[in-house]
Amino acid sequence: MGEVVESEIPNGDAANGDGAPPEEPSAEAGELPLSKSARKRLLKQQRREEKKAEKKKAAKEEKRRKAEERRREWQEKISSVATEEERAAIEESRLAARRERMEARAGERERKRQKLTKGMEEGQRIVVDLDFPGLMAPAEINSLMQQIMYCYAVNGRCDSPCHLCLTGCTGEIATQLQRLPGYDKWLIRKESKPYPEVFHDQKDSLVYLTADSDNVLEELDPSKIYIIGGLVDRNRWKGITMKKAKEDGIKTAKLPISDYLKMSTSMVLTVNQVVEILLRFLETKDWKNSFFQVIPQRKRCEAEGDEEEDEYDGEMKKICIEKSPEELE
Template sequence: MGEPEPNDQTAPAEAAPPLSKSARKRLLKQQRLEERKAQRKAAEKERRRRDLERRRREWEEKLAGAATEEERARMVESRKETRRERMEKRSEERAMRIERLRGAAEVGQKLVIDLDFADLMASKEIHSLVQQDRKEDLVYLTADAETVLDDLDLKKMYIIGGLVDRNRWKGITMKKANDQGIQSAKLPIANYLKMSSSQVLTVNQVFEILLKFWETRDWKTAFFQVIPQRKRGELEGEIEAPEDNAPEDAADVVSGSEDGAETDLEDGGERKKQRTREAETVEVEEGDSDIAEAAITH
């Protein structure tokens, strides 16, 4: 008698590969965070319920203390009028916010940080996902592009790669732009200076460069005021450096720094200590600071 055919329905499912120690720690941490979030949400809901109940009792006691029916009616009408005024004020404020946003969308510079790299980053490095469908108005900023960005176009929306790179994914933003049919361009850094150290710029550096250029309409000023001096190296040709407001000999922000980290600075031959600027672009949980580096390398 031949061997019975295996029954796919009763065969045990293939066991999932065991998690590594670090993966288990991340999973437990995420579970604890979700539990605390649920507890805070429940506590806030209970607080609002108690507050509403307290205010209801106070109102009923106030009504009960009215001397006459006419006074009670005036109190009720006054309460209704106050509520109407509050709702009208909220409606006006909402309309003003919408109008400001509409105006910013029409005349303001559009800028996007691309966070569609979830499969390449750890969970704490994932911030959000940005999706755009107006591809003809998109410009992906990447050093691998052939086109040099000479000016900012209000009709365009510029994308910064929100990826903690560590130089592991060279050319990935250019490939992403090509795969999705998006225009690409690079900052004109090479026209003004040579980078003396790592050529990777952080997300906040690229954002500040674009913001400074928008304010001054001068790339040279933008680069010298944002890029730290230690990373700039020698100038191209005889270009005169503008007034330098960039952090002098600041810690290399390319390799994410911890909150409160201190770096030694030289000032007139004396060593001073200065706390490094914290990265404000990427917020991570429980105070961990890991600066998100732009996938824009120059």
């Protein structure tokens, strides 16, 4: 979902979490069947996810191996010390270093909490619309949860976080959100009602971001509330966010992607990619830089006269995987 809504397969682990490729939902009434090229893209993505799952498993094993090696080295160091006094001094030094690391982490968490609190009070309002009941298979909901976790992580890393809000948090969506690390302590607005009800008195300020809009977003207006459709649908539900915005009487806009680069695939991005693009633009006021920093190399062609390398693809996933539940709070 991205630039809007009907998101492509997300960048992340295999959606079912066990390394197996995501299941393709069966066609239902109202769905558009997958084209041959779409099936090829899906197969390619499944293979990519399998490879990422293998890399994740290898990285976990390497981390375990290094931890075991450190423990062994520590035991050898202690064993080589002759006196109890020397052993006690070494142990105290180790504990002091550990306390220092823990204090540094606690300080970083507090600074992050202060930034997010300020963002909730003053930041640009960005809403993820999760009110798409029945349109996603379990594997797709799983993928969406990963994207939301990335959104929260990248918002916490920004110097000036946005006011992030989730609407339509009911049913299976609410159940899956509760399973995210530290979700109950996240500094984020959570609403069970759909966005038209949550912002019923601010309807004129709402702008739904969708790739199907004719309106190009040139700047971010602090007085506006930008909505991103939280839907992972393998491109089955074409134009659904545009239709939803029209039915709700909400203004629409699309990111100016085509003004700065050519996409090798569709201009539909994942939820976390759209959120990070908006956050980067808020900091830099530079759309081109924001797109190049966020949109994976595999999804874009060269911009005119620019062969800038992209290092984003997979970065957020690595950050979220390596963070403890406390650090994600």
